[in-house]
Amino acid sequence: MKKDLVLNVKNLVVRYETEDGIVKAVNGLNLEIERGKAIGLVGETGAGKTTTALSLLRLIPEPPGVEECGLMELDGLDMLSLTPKELEKVRGKDISMIFQDPMTALNPVFTVGDQIAESIHLHEDVSYTEAQRRAIDMLELVGIPGERASDYPHQFSGGMKQRVVIAIALACRPKLLIADEPTTALDVTIQAQVLELMKNLRKKYQTSLIMITHDLGIVAEICDEVAVMYAGNIVEKGTLEDVFNRTKHPYTEGLFNSIPNIYDRKAMLTPIKGLMPDPTNLPEGCPFHPRCPYMDEDCKKPQTDRAISDTHFVRCSAYDRPGFHINRKEK
Amino acid sequence: MIRYIIKRFLMMIPVLLAVSFVVYFLMDLAPGDIVGMMAPPDATEVEIEMMRKEMGLDGTLPERYFRYMKNLLKGDLGMSLSMKRPVIDIFFERFPATLKLAFGSIIVAMIISIPLGIAAATHHRSWLDGASMVTAMLGLSMPSFWLGLLLIILFSLKLGWLPSGGSDGFLSIILPAITLGAAQAGNLTRITRSSMLEVIRQDYLRTARAKGVSEKKVIYKHALKNALIPIITIFGSTLGNALGGAVAIETVFSWPGVGRLTVSAINSRDMTLATGCIIMFTIFFTLTMLLVDIAYAYVDPRIKAQYSK
């Protein structure tokens, strides 16, 4: 059965060529997203989540960034062959993004109304006044009174700013929305409000979503699928059930074991030992092997994706070993 | 906002008193006085005392300063000792020329520096960046009066295109404005570049790009308005420097401005004129700074919010 893919990326490679060496931020990443689905992209700092997101918008800063990609299709549109002018038409219209820090994501010298309207005006054939009217609608949609459209970002609190950013991103009903840690900078109660809003809006707009986060709790709450990233690659991907309950990759296991369990405060944390590898100097083979409790010599060889089921794959050569399983129990 | 402006005006008063104090005392410390210069060679002691009194220079320093202050507080800058006319009149006769020159130079500086700075920032680390920076540096490093002399030799002596001095007509302002503008252009280019570089890194530009705003608009609409904020601050002090720094250039180009007037007042120990001119300079400088602050609030709503509180 052919999947209805809104995004199809094959072999995405992004390097940053800096003075201190070549940062291998993303290394041959493959990603498929089905229409209307929400996928969580989970990983620790420096895993390459933001880089991946930016390269989907073709916004990697060059220099120092160098982007190579085998295939990148957005709803069938070949993103790699577009001219800069055509890309501008796609950004904000078919694909849009919410950035991590709402405090800095808005231009301080324009009113929020203008910032939302600009997007509408750019992509839809409407007058600027009409665009502004629709901007006000958008504001109300995200729970901000419309009359505040003429206010400047500094007059809003963090949560409200993030709502404005969401309004900008959704203003033209994009097919794919990338949210890069949209709630990390917010307080729990506000985070809950924003997540709730995103959930509702996504339902309403039928937008596909890539939710970048390092919080597995958030993923559990609003995503259909999870992709776990480590050192520039997806090491495990599957439905929520697949990854949370039938965890396969040792790194995913380590992540779960590091999180304090709110229901069992006596449980000891078992952190992953060691540190993220230096992205300028990644280890051979599986980048996780120096930290991996199940490591053996084969881990130093190049890794391939291994399908566990239709929806679930893992990138770990340990499964070549007969009878290999990780310690975490399947639920 | 209005209250803020009024507050700023009130704050000027102590500053001006302090400036008058500093200048008046410095001038008094200077050896020689105007009476000695102006008295005819055969004047007797009595006549000299008479002159002193006539000029209001009798009494001890504190007495004199107190007298001066009393008038100053009434807004009276006194009479020029050497010209025997109200300082304020003399100042304003000459001030327009200086203002013209200052603005001329700033226009020159802006025309050069803002595009150059933006180009350098958007082509960070490229040859264009390097070339712009070296140009800016050259402008900053040339003694302006020397540049003025070189320009005179070239444009009025060798080529005969432009007048070498004077202040009538548009042509005569070109050389002095370029001379004075060169150094400012250097400074302004650097500020524009660094402020632009700072802004270019900001997240909100990424947001704008992600919205599909074209690169040109990102730079000239979203980035420039933010980058303007530090440029505007510098604009204030640039104008201030132009007002004061024009002294040497006014000499080179026989420009009838206040800078030269002040220097000659200091040299001839015309205390009231010198102090008065410097006070007026300070007032204008402070006013410019105030204007700058207002302009600031205009481009940066965050600041505006602060003022209105």
Next chain:
Amino acid sequence: GGDKDVPSDPKTETPSGTSGEPKYKKEIIIAIADEFTTIDPMETTAESNQIVQDCTHDLLTDTNLLTMQNEGELVDSWEMIEPDHWRFKLKENVRFHDGTILDVDDVIFTFERGKDKSTTSAYISKIKDFIKVDDLTFEVKLHNGDVDFNYVLAANSLAILSKEAFETMPEEEAVKIGTGPWKFEEFVPGDYVSLVRFEECTLYDVPNTERLVFRMIPEASSRMIALENGEVDAIMSPSPTDYNRLSESSNLKLITETGRGQHFIGFNCSNTNSIVSNPEFRKAIAHAINKEEMVIAAWDGYAQVSTSIMCRDMEYYADIEGIPYDPDKAKEMLKELNAEGITLNLITSDASHRVKMAENFQAQMARYGITVNVEFMQQAALIERLQNDKNTEVFVLSWTPGMNADYMYRNPIHSQGGRSFYANLNNSEIDALIDAAAAEVDTTKRAQMYEELQVRLTTELVPWVPIAQATLTMGADKDVTGLLLHPGLVHQFKTAEKIIN
């Protein structure tokens, strides 16, 4: 009319187009170096002001720059009844710019106004009684006899003002009213002052030029460039480097006149802590200085080397030999005085030629093993130092006396003479001689006295080593005439004009 050569600039067209008659340029622009500040003659004695005032206002007597004699300007004739009793008769029908006619009341008014003015009070206080004889005749009685009283009236600050003008106009307007051939038109401070011709002028011929503009250009090089570019018609004090250019140019000229300023190296003769108090040492220095070299260094050769401390064009000047340049003699004398390797401290102002004189003096003295420390300061500071600092040793200065001989000596040399007594000579014989010469009515005796003064001061006492009298210069367009340089610095441009053909 060869109209082709003349650009159709309205400024250069004459109103009456009668052919055959010469055409004059309508406007003459003279670039001056210093700022003009006021038209009121009693306000300042600054040279640039007086030059302009000389065009608009007239004096009772003035120096005729062609003959160098003191002649009546507003005064028709005078008579010295006694050294302390003089009678003057004014010219008839002299018209002020406001249309009124000059009479004795205007003179009385002017003197009255000048009583409290620092620039004039010294002169007016000489007068004991002022007697109006009739509308045009007046007599003055003096406190002390003065055989040169006519010179006093030539002081520029004593220009005669119109009494009626002061009664009908505000003061700042009234001071503009004079009797000169030029009327004040406009003053843009720091830029220019313009005059227009006074069509009803009776004292002088009505100028052929319609407008006379003095433009302030402080930089010598800028003045020169302006002249060459045709922006101005004449310039004051061109830079010596441009003298050649001016005199060799086909359409420019250099106007020169030996100035009456005596430039000298002075000593503080009363500073007993210093070797400069020894006249022998001063003589040795006089021998040591190569004045020719200094003239090149300071004026590019455009100055006349002085042999006497008295100025050349003055009455009673005697051409004495003075102390000649003789390095060997100087060395010998210095050796005798044990003055080799000593250090002298010299002060002077920051005026360009003084700086150069001082620098050259320093370089010359180094050849004799004498170190000269030079300190430059602004004029005001210099005057104060010279007056108050007892430790002054050597200074570079100049002295520009008025026309009469007494001026030459009284102020700088006579111990009671005034404030310019910087050499502190304190020689009672000399004082007596100066006093006697001033009171002497017999001109031959007087001449002898002044010669004695010259000789004694120049070769014996040497309070100053006179270096040179600088050449006064102007640059001008070849066709400009009527630019008269005054050795005493109040140059006259009353008849400035330029014929165009």
Next chain:
Amino acid sequence: MSDTILEIKNLKKYFKTKRGMLHAVDGINLTVERGKTLGLVGESGCGKSTVGRTILRLIEPTEGEILFEGKDITKLNRRQLKLVRKDMQLIFQDPYSSLDPRKTVSQIISEPIIANKILKSSQDIHNRVAELMSTVGLAARLFNTYPHELDGGRRQRIGIARALAMEPKFIVCDEPVSALDVSIQAQILNLLKELQAEFKLSYIFITHDLSVVNHFSDDIAVMYLGKIVEKAPAEELFANPLHPYTQALLSAIPIPELGVKKERILIKGEITSPINPPSECRFKKRCNYAHDKCDVHPELVEVSTGHFVACHLVGKQ
């Protein structure tokens, strides 16, 4: 028999700002038992750090007493304070700004030793630094590196080593893990636990992350706008949250487990400004149960042993 190391009584800290008095901490009472951890949770800006800083007298309290081992440290002079501070230390949230970028790891760790003249010879000092580094798990090769060359986890270890250098009895941990990744966070939390056991340390553990505080603390105090709204032993608090704010807070935590469907209590709006707050209950504007009574701020009352709540609703029950 409880052994109290720190007792805070009616502590207030007001900041003067342009717009009025900012009630950062507004009359709180807390006790920390020796060898135990008191968790302090609350939203950004509610005054947690201010409490921590006042305890160490980095800022002067406006009012109130801070009894450390029975001594009121608000009344100490500089010299006495210096002595007491040897027993109290602070670990900061931001492992970037809390380490001087111009100093090497060893210089940073040895600073308190040198400043307090605990050890004199450089040999001794080096030995002590080496010991501390190994205690917090820093590799020897980092001895002479600069903090900016290190990752957040290691930096936080440096901060911990510095705090341990004076062998304190009591440490204020101001969000020591919130800037760290989960795997590193777990390492640091484990380290802090080990140290507590080894050196009998008492902690005040400030955080806004409820799952962490639950894992780490014995007692938990929930702060809202400068006031303590609820205080209870950790287990009790999580099992039986009474204050509407605590309930909302707990329900807002995303749980990384599937199938645990829970009722989310969404509270409206955001934390309001602490400048000149009205005398009503601080939570009133956001509270779903607000009623007239809430115009007066409720007192903190003990509803069951060790469980304190400041809410009119609960008081009634």
Next chain:
Amino acid sequence: MVKEKYTVGELKAFKKRSIASEVWRNYKKSPSAMAGLIVVCLLILVTIAAQVIYDYDTDIVQQDIMNRFKEPSLEHPFGTDHYGRDVMVRVLYGAKYSLSVGIVSVAISCFLGSSLGLIAGYYGGLVENIILRTCEIFMGIPSILLGIAIMSAFGQSLLVLMFAIGLVYVPMFARTARAAVLPVRDQEYIEAAKVSGVSDLRIIFTHVLPNAMSPIIVQVTMGVANGILTASSLSFLGLGVPVPAPEWGAMLSSGREYIRDYSYLTFFPGLAIMITVLAFNLMGDGLRDALDPKLKQ
């Protein structure tokens, strides 16, 4: 967790990489900054060499009127001036004045200004207010006019010139230093030091100053450039180092009358000023870039 025990010897084996060497590594990367540094070094060498080779009285001051206005030639590469003195010798010798004015005046303004700025920034409150207001007053007076007034008041000499320029730039340094201290003051490591029992003075010198240093260092190099320019402006207006000292501004000023025929008299000193100022400015820019990434970390 396994705990290793380290010995001191082991620890010491790890060499310390100093911040300075790091900065130098960054600095080296910029060719323009290196050019600036090389020129500055050359200037210093030239200055020293000129003092050794030439004698002030005979080579610098002594006049040779017969040889005036010789165009540049092999014998006199920059020509001779109106007293027949060799312009090149004077320009080389004169480097001393410009450099010393630049350096000493900056030393004065840096010392006074930075101290004031540090105090203002660290303590804040009233002290800060007073210092800032005072700076504001002095900054309100155009610097060149203030310089002229000071020169008139205290007389014309090299020392006064240094002092005048130094004083004029004090407020600028104070503001720079304060601005640099402000972000450092709020850093948590300052609090950490306080909690560790470090005294205020020690905190200022071991934590605040080193971290606030970069902008001050940059300001210093730029200040030298500024000082040299200001000095030459004052000299040009006749208020700088008095002649016959071959200060470049003074040479320019005295050569100005001959600009028409002997433009080399103004050209070479002007060029010397430009190159020196340029070199210091380039150095300042290079330093700024080299110091910056450290701070941004």
